[in-house]
Amino acid sequence: MAIAGSFALTAAAMPTLAAAAPGPAPTVGSHAGDTEDAKLAFAPDNYTTISVTVDGQPMNVRWYKEICYVANPVAAAAQQPGRPGGGSTTISNTACGYQSMNVFVPESAFTDQWAPIYFAVNNGGWMASYIKASVTEGTSYDSSTSNVGAALKAGYVFVDVANRSRGMVGADGSSPGKAPAAVVDTKAAVRYLRLNDGTMPGSAERIVVNGVSGGGALASSLGASGNRTEYDPYLAQIGAAGINSKRRSTLRDDVFAINAYCPITDLGNADKAYEWLYNVLGTRDETGENTSPEDAAAIAAQFPAYEKSLGLRDSDGSKLTAATMLETIKKEVIRSAEIYMRADSANTIPALGGTFEIQSGGPGGTTTTSYVNDWIDVDNDTDKVLSLDMKKYLKFVATQATLKTTPAFDAVGVNGNTTSGTETNLFGPYTQKYINYTEYSWDHNDVAGDGSGLDDTGLTWDQYIKKASTTVDDQVHLINPMDFIGTDADTSPYWYVRNGTRDRDTSFIISINLDRALAADKQVKDVNYQLAWNQPHAGNYDVPKAMAWIATVVREAGDPLATGQPG
DSSP, X not given: OTTOSBOOOSSSOOOBOOOSSOOOOOOTTOOOOOGGGGGGOOOTTOOEEEEEEETTEEEEEEEEEEEXXXXXXXXXXXXXXXXXXXXXXXXXXXXXXXXXXXXXXEGGGTTOSSOOEEEEEOOSTTBOBOOOOSSOTTOEEOTTTOHHHHHHHTTOEEEEEOBOOBTXXXXXXXXXXXXXXXXXXXXXXXXXXXXXXXXXXXXXXXXXXXEETHHHHHHHHHHHOTTOGGGHHHHXXXXXXXXXXXXXXXXOOOOSEEEEESOOOOHHHHHHHHHHHTTTTOHXXXXXXXXXXXXHHHHHTTHHHXXXXXXXXXXXXXXXXXXXXXXXXXXXXXHHHHHHHHHOTTOOOOOTTOEEEEEEEETTEEEEEEEEOOSXXXXXXXXXXXXXXXXXXXXXXXXXXXXXXXSXXXXXXXXXXXXXXXXXXXXXXXXXSOOOOSHHHHHTBOOTTSSOSHHHHSOOHHHHHTSTTOOHHHHHHHTOGGXXXXXXXXXXXXXXXXXXXXXXXXXXXXXXXXXXXXXXXXTOOEEXXXXXXXXXXXXXXXXXXXXXXXXXXXXXXXXXXXXXXXX
16 A cells, blocks of 8 residues: 555564655755765775776776675675576675765866766666775776766766665575665665765766666656655665654655666556557567466556546647557657668668667677568658558567566466566565565465465455555556656756667557656756667667767756755
């Protein structure tokens, strides 16, 4: 039952939450200290100097290693699940390895209090992100392809931020990464930077959050929900900076800008959007990927009402509904193609009957597969799209990358499924493996004894979420940016969002809804949204463009120390 009653997400009961609305945000630099904050003081001399090369030029970088950004970190087991492919991995930092940050300061920013902070969240699929070091001794970076190299070259402070999320195993064998842990941890990291803004290089008023896939969703959730008091009890529990003895916030956790790629967000409604998109024109049937047609049809049928409930407007001011969604996607794909062709005379799109040559694979090797272009007709000389067949386009998307199962995001427990890697295990109490977080999956869970669903509880979804002790709907809410955009949350004023035109990992609808919601929020000054031409589920493939955008909005925002500047 959303934000009502006690949050039972840990073995120890969380305190009852107060009303959702935030109090007034403290002004820049204001902070009423507490005893735990003393543990979180930054040590400016505690660094190692490493040498790297960026675009052939040597550079010294100060590395502040594995800073624990909370006073009461959650201990992890030494053995953690390995991915991909199963197995396990051993971690060395069990005390704070999931709540630490690596801070890298290029020599041009050693004494720069204005430099932006490039805040990288490295999650994939909403999985936990153990501490990593993106900058390593002796590495050469190409700033045209590496966001790490580009950030260092621009003089930005680069921060790798670890955080708890699904898959993390606690020292007691529990699962302390359940939602909203990832969002809470990144807020705590922001608060650490604000607490120490006067002694650290860079400006905590110019934090730019970068993430891909689950990381893109995490970045979006962080960016949308600035300074909401709903998170304060969680922040207090882990000893985040700026939470006083009364569990009230004395620091801000809003951020300046978001650089998100293919964000897998709005999880509570992602199945509806996915099944509607790939069933409305018969894509699953066309590609032979409809193994659960009754489930697919039933889930898809829920989408029109959900889309209507958002009350969004399209870019031309018209209502954005299920009836107009295909045309909206079509216009975005056409815009993407034309932007691509205009960008460079060498950028051409195959003629009808020609072939797209698509590479797939990874570090172990890549393969190239040819796909006939039967869906888009262009004039490469004038950089114009002449026609686009949506039915054939969606079939192309689903052919070059097999569609997800039905359900796509909350599949565990449905139709006897106990092995799916979907996000179901992001939800539930720490002591439970998973719990279904959508109405359809809850009501259709048929795995006896898993503690989830009508079969085990005797309660339908509607009955279950009306109970004061229910927390799963609160968990869904606290990681959903759509619930905060357009409210009194201090949403980031600057957004750069990309979703590939070949991305089948989530529905195009999800990023379009995010864009339209942001465009309607009066706090948001710039939304640079695009379906990226011919890109799959991936990110940081357009480093020069993204970095140019960051430089522009930083310049336009002006002095980060001036009063009235956005955070």
